[in-house]
Amino acid sequence: MTIRFTMLGSGAVRDNPRRAGPSQILQVGDQTLMFDCGRSAATSLAAAGGACEAIDRLFLTHLHFDHVVDLPYIVFTGWVKGREARLGIHGPVGTGDFVSRIIRPPFEQDIDSRVGHGKDLESLDPDVSEVAGAGEFLVDDGYRVSAAPVDHANMPALVYRVDAGDRRVVITGDGKPDEGFTDFCRGADLLAVECSGTPEFLAEQPWGHWHLRPADTARIATEAEVTRVMIKHLVIEDITGDRTAPYRMAEQVRQGYGGEVIVAEDGLVVGLS
Numbered sequence: 001m002t003i004r005f006t007m008l009g010s011g012a013v014r015d016n017p018r019r020a021g022p023s024q025i026l027q028v029g030d031q032t033l034m035f036d037c038g039r040s041a042a043t044s045l046a047a048a049g050g051a052c053e054a055i056d057r058l059f060l061t062h063l064h065f066d067h068v069v070d071l072p073y074i075v076f077t078g079w080v081k082g083r084e085a086r087l088g089i090h091g092p093v094g095t096g097d098f099v100s101r102i103i104r105p106p107f108e109q110d111i112d113s114r115v116g117h118g119k120d121l122e123s124l125d126p127d128v129s130e131v132a133g134a135g136e137f138l139v140d141d142g143y144r145v146s147a148a149p150v151d152h153a154n155m156p157a158l159v160y161r162v163d164a165g166d167r168r169v170v171i172t173g174d175g176k177p178d179e180g181f182t183d184f185c186r187g188a189d190l191l192a193v194e195c196s197g198t199p200e201f202l203a204e205q206p207w208g209h210w211h212l213r214p215a216d217t218a219r220i221a222t223e224a225e226v227t228r229v230m231i232k233h234l235v236i237e238d239i240t241g242d243r244t245a246p247y248r249m250a251e252q253v254r255q256g257y258g259g260e261v262i263v264a265e266d267g268l269v270v271g272l273s
């Protein structure tokens with residue numbers, strides 16, 4: 001079974017033209033799983049050979065706009081292009097309300113216009129389920145998905161883990177996990193983890209305490225015996241324009257972790273089987 005991770009967007013909030021907003025794809029056999037859908041996720045997906053209508057499930061880590069802003073585009077483009085089944089969306093508490101308000105109400109005129117020209121409504125509305133607690137919440141064809149809560153910005157926020165065959169991939173959004181996170185990551189082949197800034201940079205930001213430090217990632221990855229780490233959500237580059245900063249953060253992770261450390265780039269693919 002093919003298991004392939006594709007980084008679609010390695011940036012964060014700001015409009016850095018080199019890095020799209022947070023989004024990634026995990027291909028598991030014939031299933032296309034998307035994690036977050038930040039700015040330009042759909043375009044990056046097309047550049048990587050994918051398509052909105054072919055996404056089977058979308059997992060949202062939290063509802064900060066940088067992680068979800070492409071959602072209406074993905075839903076409407078999938079619908080227009082003839083999606084065969086409804087898009088499955090999984091996310092923290094609040095996701096159902098968010099999706100119900102962002103698809104139909106603002107685009108009422110568009111929907112009426114297309115339906116008036118013969119488009120049927122089937123497959124427009126996503127099939128949303130909220131992930132309320134920690135642990136395994138989904139078993140599908142050849143893979144299992146689990147979630148763990150993180151402490152982030154006083155909002156519901158999750159980290160996801162996919163187990164497929166003997167492979168394990170952990171994908172974070174933003175935030176600080178609890179002590180159980182090391183066990184959650186145990187033996188992962190890939191930990192794709194937010195790395196928003198150096199400790200000095202984060203200390204200067206009013207939101208800096210919402211995020212993991214490189215040394216935290218190193219400790220977790222070492223204790224959990226993770227094979228490789230990919231750092232992403234590279235806010236520091238978005239804000240300062242310093243393209244060397246992500247590589248300095250990678251070095252900071254390497255100081256406490258002996259495995260492979262990858263600096264995310266949009267379009268980067270990691271084959272896992």
Ligand SMILES: [Zn+2]
Binds near residue numbers: 233
């Ligand atoms: Zn973010």
Ligand SMILES: [Zn+2]
Binds near residue numbers: 062064152153174
């Ligand atoms: Zn956030």
